[in-house]
Amino acid sequence: MFKQPLPIETDSILSVDHLTKHFKDFSLKNVSFSLPHGYVMGFIGPNGAGKSTTIKLIMNLLHKDDGQIKVFGLDNLHHELAIKDRIAFVYDENHYYEELSIQDMARIVASFYKHWEKKTFNKCLKDFDLNPKQKIKQLSKGMKMKFSLAVALSHRAELLIMDEPTSGLDPMARNELLEILAILIQDERKSVFFSTHITSDLDKIADFVTFINHGEIAMSAAKDEILEKYGVVKGANDLLDEETKRLFVGVKTNQFGFEGLVRDKEKAHRHFKERAIIEKPTLEDIMIYTLRGEQHD
């Protein structure tokens, strides 16, 4: 099954290079980013930005038009089986058979992996409070997600690919899922690629953030670097002119003043000095301001 000789792996566990895919009404254009070993990358962007398309291309569920995808330093098409054996996936919806029980479904999935660890799976079921005899259709959305995670954690996967796993979950289930992930990422051999449009999911767990919009990468860097570099500036409207507006990624004005996001906080400091307040942004600020650009109330 895995006969091809495997070349030496690189430092990036996942690297996407100039990935392009055209549909009738949407295109993924020259998408490039890379995730180093042992880190968590949040893949953020609004609905329809191209997050799921990128993940489907990585999993070879869609066929790329151009570009290259390497997982563990291996081409994702030439070494598909070897790669998928070391990847775990969690999608936004349940794709397991609803009519089957947890144990029957797990038995089927286990038969495809080289290193299925029954003990780990049973421990996960116990920790997640899942009854192996329960049918998948009887599980809540949060429990289905936990089952997907239990499967994902039981075959020694080194890379966990998650496509909007928190979407549609209630706050309790979402929090539980994020807590499980926080424990999981303590194992530095594991890397996580996590797509979401809920940026607060990434506040605690992400090391890197890649932001995609309209099928193009708007930014991809270490989360702390982004949060240190960007700034939210608040001040009176008379500070804004055509030249200063150029400092902003996006700006919002109303009768009381303006609030905007700058790409270079230090440059903004030098420009506005004490006349404006500069605060640390959240990932949500960065996403929202980048999406809407200039806006007047």
Next chain:
Amino acid sequence: MINLVWKDLLLLKRSLWLAPLYAFFAFFAFRTMPDGGLSAATVAISYMLLLQAIIQDDKNQSEIMLNSLPMRRGNIVLAKYLSAFLYATLGILSFLLTQVIVTVVGIPLSINQISFEEIFGALIAMVVLIGIYFPIYFKFGYLRSRIVGTILLVVSIFLFAMGLSLAQRAGGVNNSILQTIITPLQGVVGWLQTQTDWQIASYLFALALIFTASSALLSLRFYTRREF
């Protein structure tokens, strides 16, 4: 591949008991034409079971999950063909069981002892059905292929019966429609008459094999290009 066949059987746990029921229905419906009963039961049971499994795949969009697992797409395709033969075997066994039950209970229906040729004919009918249906299914998915599947099922079950009926009721071999069909085939028929039974069976077996292999290759080609 075997694990995929096993997966489909697990999904069909609740539908398997319908196989003997279908067999009994086919036995009763084709009581005046006992040669067609086995063929109808085999085709109907195979199609019913493979369709149930396909519906489960479609309902849960499970092909996304299956194609994310470490296996080749070809395995998914070949497992469906293998499953179809397994269901056909189940169909034949169900028909035999029906005959045994009818005999033991003493239901006044004539029982035709099943011959090897009948089993072979039933398998050929099933092969024709899946050989045409599967490439369409693997190309377009369940929703867009179901009408074709239903038409193929009806044709596979009733073509044999209709042919016989046409021959018997509408002037036999002198019927003009049959003559149109038979005339070009007369050379072949003449040649076949010079062959022994085992030779004819071998030719048909080879034809069925080539047909199934071509269909599987086409399905593989289509499924490899499918996007999810």
